[in-house]
Amino acid sequence: MDGKGKTIPVLTVLAAVVAIWYACVVWMNAPFEYDKAERAGTEIGFSQLVSNTMTQERPVLPAAHQVAEEMYKTIVLKKFTSKRSLVYHGWITLSATLLGFAIGTALGILLAVGIVHNRAMDKSVMPWVIASQTIPILAVAPMIIVVLNAVGLSGLLPKALISTYLSFFPVVVGMVKGLRSPDRAQLDLMHTYSASTAQTFWKLRWPSSMPYLFTSLKIAIAISLVGAIVGELPTGAVAGLGARLLAGSYYGQTIQIWSALFTAAILAAVLVMIVGLAHSYVLRRMGQKPEGAAT
Amino acid sequence: MSHDVVSAKDLSLTFQTDDGPVHALSGVDLSVKKGEFVSFIGPSGCGKTTFLRVIADLEKPTGGEIQVNGVDPEAARKARAYGYVFQAASLYPWRTIERNVGLPLEIMGYTADETRQRIARTLELVNLSGFEKKYPWQLSGGMQQRASIARALAFDADLLLMDEPFGALDEIVRDHLNEQLLKLWDKTDKTICFVTHSIPEAVYLSTKIVVMSPRPGRVSDVIESSLPKQRPLDIRESEEFLKIAHRVRDGLRAGHSYDE
Numbered sequence: 001m002d003g004k005g006k007t008i009p010v011l012t013v014l015a016a017v018v019a020i021w022y023a024c025v026v027w028m029n030a031p032f033e034y035d036k037a038e039r040a041g042t043e044i045g046f047s048q049l050v051s052n053t054m055t056q057e058r059p060v061l062p063a064a065h066q067v068a069e070e071m072y073k074t075i076v077l078k079k080f081t082s083k084r085s086l087v088y089h090g091w092i093t094l095s096a097t098l099l100g101f102a103i104g105t106a107l108g109i110l111l112a113v114g115i116v117h118n119r120a121m122d123k124s125v126m127p128w129v130i131a132s133q134t135i136p137i138l139a140v141a142p143m144i145i146v147v148l149n150a151v152g153l154s155g156l157l158p159k160a161l162i163s164t165y166l167s168f169f170p171v172v173v174g175m176v177k178g179l180r181s182p183d184r185a186q187l188d189l190m191h192t193y194s195a196s197t198a199q200t201f202w203k204l205r206w207p208s209s210m211p212y213l214f215t216s217l218k219i220a221i222a223i224s225l226v227g228a229i230v231g232e233l234p235t236g237a238v239a240g241l242g243a244r245l246l247a248g249s250y251y252g253q254t255i256q257i258w259s260a261l262f263t264a265a266i267l268a269a270v271l272v273m274i275v276g277l278a279h280s281y282v283l284r285r286m287g288q289k290p291e292g293a294a295t
Numbered sequence: 296m297s298h299d300v301v302s303a304k305d306l307s308l309t310f311q312t313d314d315g316p317v318h319a320l321s322g323v324d325l326s327v328k329k330g331e332f333v334s335f336i337g338p339s340g341c342g343k344t345t346f347l348r349v350i351a352d353l354e355k356p357t358g359g360e361i362q363v364n365g366v367d368p369e370a371a372r373k374a375r376a377y378g379y380v381f382q383a384a385s386l387y388p389w390r391t392i393e394r395n396v397g398l399p400l401e402i403m404g405y406t407a408d409e410t411r412q413r414i415a416r417t418l419e420l421v422n423l424s425g426f427e428k429k430y431p432w433q434l435s436g437g438m439q440q441r442a443s444i445a446r447a448l449a450f451d452a453d454l455l456l457m458d459e460p461f462g463a464l465d466e467i468v469r470d471h472l473n474e475q476l477l478k479l480w481d482k483t484d485k486t487i488c489f490v491t492h493s494i495p496e497a498v499y500l501s502t503k504i505v506v507m508s509p510r511p512g513r514v515s516d517v518i519e520s521s522l523p524k525q526r527p528l529d530i531r532e533s534e535e536f537l538k539i540a541h542r543v544r545d546g547l548r549a550g551h552s553y554d555e
Contacts, residue, residue: 185385188353192379193402194372203398207389286389287430 021064028060029053062255070259086263092240094267096156096228100163101221107164108171116179117197133169137162137227142234163227167220174216178209210286214279221271229264300454300486301327301350306359308345318511319345320356325505325514332480332487334497335505336543342512343490347456350488351379375403377454378447382462384439386431393418393427396446403450417445420479437468455487462492473499474528481524498540499531506546516546
């Protein structure tokens with residue numbers, strides 16, 4: 001699909017979302033304005049109401065431009081080292097995300113290699129891997145933080161481990177499928193060469209699994225970010241996007257909550273995009289047939 | 296010590312399946328001599344591919360004896376006695392043609408220099424010089440299969456095992472590749488075991504035709520071809536050719552049960 005064909009539908013959807021958002025802003029913030037007018041004993045006109053609902057300091061639902069303004073102030077105008085800079089908080093969360101993603105990917109690949117090559121692991125590990133994901137992370141996260149704190153680990157690593165806990169799963173599942181994707185003839189061929197298990201792995205299984213790996217990594221990087229944010233919530237962390245969300249909700253700073261949310265969403269989108277670029281780069285290097293090319 | 300490249304005595308192989316045992320091979324006695332071009336022909340389920348896979352140590356027989364180059368198939372495989380050509384070209388899509396042909400050489404630990412020379416030589420043998428840097432998807436089906444033959448030839452095994460290598464190709468490409476394969480056999484002095492569904496293909500290519508029949512898979516006729524070694528394509532209209540083809544057809548009919 002070409003870029004032009006996508007622009008109009010995307011803009012249409014965006015415009016609709018913004019329109020609904022602003023309608024909700026008026027609707028949800030109006031009760032507060034009516035109350036205020038009643039207490040002052042005055043009547044409030046519709047146009048006054050609309051403009052008031054969009055300029056409240058602690059609205060139930062902040063308007064898009066309020067969030068944008070707050071993000072501009074806290075991302076662009078504030079110094080990066082300031083405790084009020086979202087770049088500062090974003091970096092704290094991002095570093096935990098990336099560390100957790102790296103450990104999760106390595107762990108996922110190792111488990112998948114074990115599962116594919118070892119019958120006992122194939123039978124025993126997978127059910128545990130699946131069971132691990134049925135436990136709500138919000139319930140486990142505080143325990144992980146507390147336990148690790150007790151053994152003297154605090155700061156970056158505990159948060160990263162929560163990211164790991166979430167991100168290794170899609171990697172295991174994807175890589176088990178990927179490493180098993182070579183067909184019978186491709187494997188038989190290796191057998192006729194009397195290739196060792198290591199040779200079969202590096203020359204056949206590993207390259208075959210690349211498309212599966214990158215598909216898994218796209219999911220893994222996004223949930224790593226979720227993991228890092230969740231990891232910041234139960235500890236009452238003072239820094240990170242999760243901490244901003246928490247602080248915002250303590251003090252009713254809805255604009256701050258929404259700014260942190262959007263920053264997290266943008267960060268996730270950028271991370272997924274980077275993995276996507278790496279995906280197409282690697283597959284191009286592997287001589288993949290360009291899309292739409294004739295055979 | 297015999298000079299047989301392949302010799303099987305009372306060979307049998309039974310697969311245990313959920314529907315009970317399947318007798319893929321039963322009581323097969325056969326020998327293939329050095330330099331022969333042997334075709335295996337028969338309907339599906341007659342065990343022709345299974346027999347080839349037993350030679351290649353891709354399946355283990357459940358009874359009888361088989362020797363490849365005077366040793367058991369596993370030892371022969373480890374001694375790199377044969378090159379195997381599969382029904383599908385099975386080229387690795389992330390490797391260029393030259394790196395596909397070089398794959399067995401990489402695994403067997405040839406030097407970079409030796410590898411380069413062998414790739415060039417075998418690609419020339421199958422008329423694919425100039426396509427070294429192409430990826431498999433850039434080649435036609437016939438060219439891909441030629442590349443896979445080059446890959447089987449690259450490490451100089453004396454025995455070439457081919458499992459319906461041209462089965463998926465159209466008639467015109469098939470004729471062309473048959474002709475090329477005969478030339479290649481003539482030039483390289485290899486022993487070739489060739490599985491096929493096609494009577495003309497079997498008769499045209501072979502010095503010996505093994506007719507097989509199913510349930511249980513067994514040899515029903517072995518025909519020594521009287522055709523000369525030099526075979527232009529139009530030999531297929533000669534009386535001699537038709538006579539052999541007729542005998543193959545008879546053998547297939549006799550072995551085939553029509554009760555289904």
